[in-house]
């Protein structure tokens with residue numbers, strides 16, 4: 001999957017699963033926003049903002065006088081994010097932008113934030129170099145990226161169930177993808193090369209509610225449709241493949257259901273630092 005697909009089909013798929021994905025990822029906002037050090041009226045850019053949940057949550061927590069702009073390569077997601085704004089939401093806006101090529105804004109930002117957007121850049125070198133120019137000198141950034149695949153059962157459990165039925169491509173950490181920076185060394189080198197400094201990586205571990213608060217059968221259906229390209233792989237293999245993967249995954253998820261919701265452990269890296 002590349003940027004082009006995010007701008008088209010993959011963006012549409014994320015939009016189709018938006019309420020479930022946003023509810024699932026919401027626990028990550030707390031450590032991510034804390035890492036932004038919102039200590040005064042600030043100009044904040046949310047990179048790869050998707051449907052806008054994190055940008056909206058930042059606006060609610062930022063000191064009065066702050067401005068939040070969300071940017072995403074997917075026109076469909078930007079349209080959805082804009083559709084959530086109320087007339088009184090004047091301090092927030094959403095725009096379509098490819099971070100590798102979008103021109104540096106006349107007024108730079110004091111903060112850059114991204115929840116799981118930076119791993120999907122087709123050309124990370126160009127995107128990080130460009131983003132460094134978006135940040136005012138002394139400005140801070142905080143990015144959330146998934147930790148190693150094997151420390152993220154929310155994905156491995158689904159992957160294992162799918163792999164029982166169809167071939168699942170092995171992880172390619174040189175290509176855009178959720179676990180590209182599971183080992184953060186390549187990311188740290190890219191950030192360093194782009195001019196970001198004082199970079200620190202903190203680990204956040206927590207349980208994520210799969211698709212929100214869903215029972216095992218519903219969570220299985222959600223995960224197969226929403227995660228990676230599993231839905232496409234299974235659809236290509238035919239109807240029986242989808243059913244057997246769903247059955248196998250439902251059985252695996254049942255042991256993780258409490259009070260009607262499946263929760264699975266996650267390991268997230270929060271990468272923060274300063275523009276020198």
Ligand SMILES: C[S@@+](CC[C@H](N)C(=O)[O-])C[C@H]1O[C@@H](n2cnc3c(N)ncnc32)[C@H](O)[C@@H]1O
Pocket residue numbers: 003006007011014022025047048049050051052053054071072073074077097098099100114115116117118120121122127
């Ligand atoms: C996993 S989604 C995360 C969306 C959102 N931050 C959230 O957590 O709900 C990754 C997002 O990055 C966006 N993206 C990928 N490549 C991009 C690029 N080069 N420029 C801007 N956005 C990009 C995608 O369109 C997608 O919305």
